[in-house]
Amino acid sequence: MNCDEFEQELEQSDDGSELPAVAEAHRRNCLACTELVEDLSLIRTQARSLRGSEQPADWVWQRIHQQLAREGVIKEDSPRRLVMPALAFGWFSRLIPSFAYAAVFAMALGVVYVYSILAPRVPVPAVSVPPPPNPPFAELFEKVPAEKRAVYVNNLDQVESSIQHLQTYMASHPDDPFAREALFNSYQEKSRLWEDLVRWEEF
Amino acid sequence: MGRILKFDETAARLAAAAFLASIVCVGITAAYAEQIKKDFPTGTKPSLLLRNQNGAISVKTWDQRRISIQANSSSDAIEVMIQPGEQKVTVQTHPKDGTVLPADAHVDFDIWVPRESTVHVDTERGQVAVDNVTGDISIEGVSNPILLSNISGHVSVRTVDGPILIRSSEGHIEARSISGDLKFVRVNATELVANTNSGTINYEGDFGSGGHYILNNYKSPINIIASEKASFEVTARAMEGTIESDIPLRPTPIGQHFRKLSPSKFLQGLFNTGESTVQIMSYSGTIRLHGPR
Numbered sequence: 069m070n071c072d073e074f075e076q077e078l079e080q081s082d083d084g085s086e087l088p089a090v091a092e093a094h095r096r097n098c099l100a101c102t103e104l105v106e107d108l109s110l111i112r113t114q115a116r117s118l119r120g121s122e123q124p125a126d127w128v129w130q131r132i133h134q135q136l137a138r139e140g141v142i143k144e145d146s147p148r149r150l151v152m153p154a155l156a157f158g159w160f161s162r163l164i165p166s167f168a169y170a171a172v173f174a175m176a177l178g179v180v181y182v183y184s185i186l187a188p189r190v191p192v193p194a195v196s197v198p199p200p201p202n203p204p205f206a207e208l209f210e211k212v213p214a215e216k217r218a219v220y221v222n223n224l225d226q227v228e229s230s231i232q233h234l235q236t237y238m239a240s241h242p243d244d245p246f247a248r249e250a251l252f253n254s255y256q257e258k259s260r261l262w263e264d265l266v267r268w269e270e271f
Numbered sequence: 272m273g274r275i276l277k278f279d280e281t282a283a284r285l286a287a288a289a290f291l292a293s294i295v296c297v298g299i300t301a302a303y304a305e306q307i308k309k310d311f312p313t314g315t316k317p318s319l320l321l322r323n324q325n326g327a328i329s330v331k332t333w334d335q336r337r338i339s340i341q342a343n344s345s346s347d348a349i350e351v352m353i354q355p356g357e358q359k360v361t362v363q364t365h366p367k368d369g370t371v372l373p374a375d376a377h378v379d380f381d382i383w384v385p386r387e388s389t390v391h392v393d394t395e396r397g398q399v400a401v402d403n404v405t406g407d408i409s410i411e412g413v414s415n416p417i418l419l420s421n422i423s424g425h426v427s428v429r430t431v432d433g434p435i436l437i438r439s440s441e442g443h444i445e446a447r448s449i450s451g452d453l454k455f456v457r458v459n460a461t462e463l464v465a466n467t468n469s470g471t472i473n474y475e476g477d478f479g480s481g482g483h484y485i486l487n488n489y490k491s492p493i494n495i496i497a498s499e500k501a502s503f504e505v506t507a508r509a510m511e512g513t514i515e516s517d518i519p520l521r522p523t524p525i526g527q528h529f530r531k532l533s534p535s536k537f538l539q540g541l542f543n544t545g546e547s548t549v550q551i552m553s554y555s556g557t558i559r560l561h562g563p564r
Contacts, residue, residue: 215374216395219414223431223449226469230489234554237510246508250554253487257449257468264413264431268395 069094069243074101078108097243201259208265216268224261230254307342311355316406318359318389319382326364326377326397332386332404339383346376389424434470441480452491460484467491478503478547490555497542499563504545507538507560508552514538516560 069077069090077091087095095101205224209217234251241247313336321328326345338360342351348370354361362380366372377397384390389406392399395413403421408428410417415433419426422440429447437444438456445464446453452470455463459479465472468489475496478484484503486493490512497503497518504523507514513535520540529537538560551558 216413219432223468226450230468230554234489237554241510244510246552247510247554250487250489250510250552253466254468254489257447257466260429260447261431261449264411267393267411268413 071098071101074098075104078105093245094243097245097248201255201262203259203262205262205265208262212265212268220261220265224258227254227257227261231258305344305347307340307344307351307353309340309353309355311338311340311360312336312357313338313360313385313388314357315385316387316389317357317385318391319384320359320361320391321380321382322363322393323378323380323397324364324395325375326394327379328382328392328394328397328399329380330382330384330390330392330399330401330404332388332402333383334386335383336385337383338385338388341381342378343380344378346372348372349376349378351378477501478549481546482548484547484549486550487552488554488556490553492556493551493553493558495549495551495558495560496564497560497562500543501547502543502545503547503549504541505539505549505551505560507550507558509536509556509558510553511555512553512557514558514560518542518560518562 071094074091074094077087081087095105205220209221212220231251231254234247234254238244238247238251315336317338319330319338338355340353340360340362342362342364344351344364348367349364349372350367352361352363352365362382364378366376379397384404386403387406388404389408390401390404391409392401393411394415396415398416398418399410399412400418401408401410401420401422405423407425408419408422409426410419410428412428412430412433415430417428417430417433417435418438419428419436419440420438422437422444423442425442426437426440426444426446428435428437428445430451431448432450433448434452434454435446435448436454436456437446437458440458440460442460443462444458444460446455446466447464448467448470450469451467452473453465453467454473455465455476457476458474459477460482461480462482463484463486465474465484465486466488469491470488471491472486472488472493473496474484474486474494475498477498478501486495505518505520507516508529514537516534516538520538520542523539523541523545530539538558542562551560
């Protein structure tokens with residue numbers, strides 16, 4: 069699955085929390101799509117909190133209207149018409165959260181649109197793999213006796229070779245979680261070799 | 272003449288007594304003889320910490336609250352330090368000051384500990400065998416062959432190129448090596464993690480205890496021989512290698528999108544009721560799964 073197909077799946081899902089397994093697997097391996105889901109989730113949460121907020125009562129808007137009229141900012145109409153602005157303000161006040169919600173929704177659409185334009189598709193940084201550990205092995209090798217050094221050098225060469233092969237494989241198979249796990253295993257092996265060398269320096 | 276002989280005997284006895292007294296007073300024994308035998312009273316769950324550069328190590332258990340140590344040194348240039356204690360006994364070997372040891376210099380250990388002891392061994396060369404310990408075990412080696420049998424505690428073993436064999440054991444087991452082979456026979460673990468870069472992995476047994484088994488390498492074969500009463504759900508993945516299986520697996524209820532791959536690259540299914548979980552992965556090795564013979 070690529071990023072376009074993922075977005076289509078995302079649009080079809082109700083709230084993005086229940087994606088098909090294939091889409092979920094792609095999300096786990098794709099930094100851009102992970103961020104997209106997180107952003108949409110944040111926007112939804114904010115929008116929900118606005119919808120439930122308390123609104124001032126109609127009499128508050130009437131008081132504001134009367135105060136503005138007393139200060140000459142607006143004209144006080146006849147009593148018959150006074151009811152209408154008050155009602156109108158009440159209606160307007162109820163519109164505010166709706167506008168806010170709509171604005172947030174529009175912003176969400178904007179985010180999706182901007183993502184669709186700006187997100188780097190090729191090559192997508194599909195898997196965020198940290199660089200391999202690179203401690204200064206050469207310095208420790210110099211301190212190790214020759215017969216012991218050969219063991220460590222041979223094993224380090226094997227691990228380095230596996231890291232290179234797995235990195236190449238991952239570049240062409242970014243959706244394979246097994247490859248990522250294998251690469252992390254090789255990283256751990258390299259770190260362990262370093263630990264062993266440090267430990268045996270004490271002997 | 273007779274007086275002189277008698278004086279010499281007395282002097283020798285006094286010297287020996289003084290030497291023994293000094294050992295007891297200091298509490299740390301520095302022994303330079305070729306063979307050392309020591310016996311210390313302990314609690315029921317003492318810790319044994321052993322650090323030995325080169326030499327065979329055998330740790331066995333008994334139903335006594337004592338730790339017995341017998342060390343056989345190939346050279347008197349190696350110093351054996353033993354620090355006794357009721358809860359912890361520490362043993363360490365190292366060259367005497369300024370001594371450059373020959374490559375074959377070694378100290379072999381035969382050690383008896385209470386069954387529930389905790390055992391920690393740091394070593395570089397020489398076989399390490401631990402049998403029938405129910406406490407936790409930690410072994411860090413380099414080129415050592417490691418043999419553990421009848422173990423039931425938390426086990427952590429790692430080597431650089433030494434092979435690891437674990438037999439008839441239970442508990443939480445981690446076995447890691449860079450190029451050493453890993454072999455497990457009748458291991459029923461709550462969790463088994465076996466990881467090697469270029470070593471072969473062999474497992475023969477039941478995959479029991481409803482445990483979680485993870486067997487990974489980068490290259491070299493991974494061979495599984497499952498017994499008739501084994502019950503597990505297996506997920507196997509060979510990226511550049513292949514999977515060969517003659518185990519009759521039933522499809523798992525929960526699918527995996529890798530299923531569209533060839534069974535020689537990805538295999539998933541249930542054997543019997545699938546009580547344990549088995550995950551096998553190799554980059555370029557061949558994964559072979561064999562059923563009951």
